[in-house]
Amino acid sequence: MSKPETLLITGASAGIGLALAQAWLGRGDRVLALQRRASPLGGQPRFRQVRADLADLAALPERVRELSDGVQELDRVVLNAASAAPLRDLADTPLSDLRQLMDVNTWANKLILDALYASGVRIRQVIGISSGAAVRGSRGWNGYALSKAAFAMLIQLYAAERPETHFCSLMPGIVQTKMQDDLCSLSVEERRQFPAVERLLAARGTPDMPLPDVAALALLGAFDRALQEPSGSLLDLRKLRANAG
Numbered sequence: 001m002s003k004p005e006t007l008l009i010t011g012a013s014a015g016i017g018l019a020l021a022q023a024w025l026g027r028g029d030r031v032l033a034l035q036r037r038a039s040p041l042g043g044q045p046r047f048r049q050v051r052a053d054l055a056d057l058a059a060l061p062e063r064v065r066e067l068s069d070g071v072q073e074l075d076r077v078v079l080n081a082a083s084a085a086p087l088r089d090l091a092d093t094p095l096s097d098l099r100q101l102m103d104v105n106t107w108a109n110k111l112i113l114d115a116l117y118a119s120g121v122r123i124r125q126v127i128g129i130s131s132g133a134a135v136r137g138s139r140g141w142n143g144y145a146l147s148k149a150a151f152a153m154l155i156q157l158y159a160a161e162r163p164e165t166h167f168c169s170l171m172p173g174i175v176q177t178k179m180q181d182d183l184c185s186l187s188v189e190e191r192r193q194f195p196a197v198e199r200l201l202a203a204r205g206t207p208d209m210p211l212p213d214v215a216a217l218a219l220l221g222a223f224d225r226a227l228q229e230p231s232g233s234l235l236d237l238r239k240l241r242a243n244a245g
Helices: 015-026 060-067 095-118 142-161 178-184 188-193 196-203 212-226 237-243
Strands: 006-010 030-035 047-051 073-079 122-129 166-171 233-236
Touching: 006 015, 006 095, 015 030, 015 212, 030 060, 047 060, 060 095, 073 095, 095 122, 095 142, 122 142, 122 212, 142 166, 142 233, 166 212, 166 237, 212 233, 212 237, 233 237
Parallel strands: 006 030, 006 073, 030 047, 073 122, 122 166, 166 233
Antiparallel strands: none
């Protein structure tokens, strides 16, 4: 039986983050969780959580220090939490909305990593949960795509600065989460305006859009396989699984 790990994850109150935390706890690992809403896992043994609004950049480093107090080493840090926005054209998106998405999806992750390293925590692996939006300029995704593209570069830059830690960005594919539910509830007119939504609708109810617990199990194996790739890589879960045979 493998040695229990200590892991830190953001956004363990729902979706992929909650499913990953549950899977880790189920195999006896210790989980540190940082998120805006309380996780339903609160009170379980080996689970510690601190609530923090990732948009509140000024308060975030202290929340990270509180969460990691007494921790000397983390096997993995999974930067999973992210914020989306309603689909609309970039020209119709206020700059304030774009800034807020950059704060949550990009700069908050910088502050989390900086606070951990400043506290002397040794980190074996950092995984940034990415998205196909980071590499595809699909109409309507505006600030989400911009922030995810910047997040992938942030991971690549930290990989160059921190050779003692393995970094990667990992695209999990389409997962059945609240964000997908919101997108798939768009009107027919909105779907015509933003063609990428049709791909999501076609995937609903199929293996191409798994539930979070199914996606989490696939991600657990991918985290280990990612260690064989160059640090800083932007990886696709589906390709990693295919290459594993």
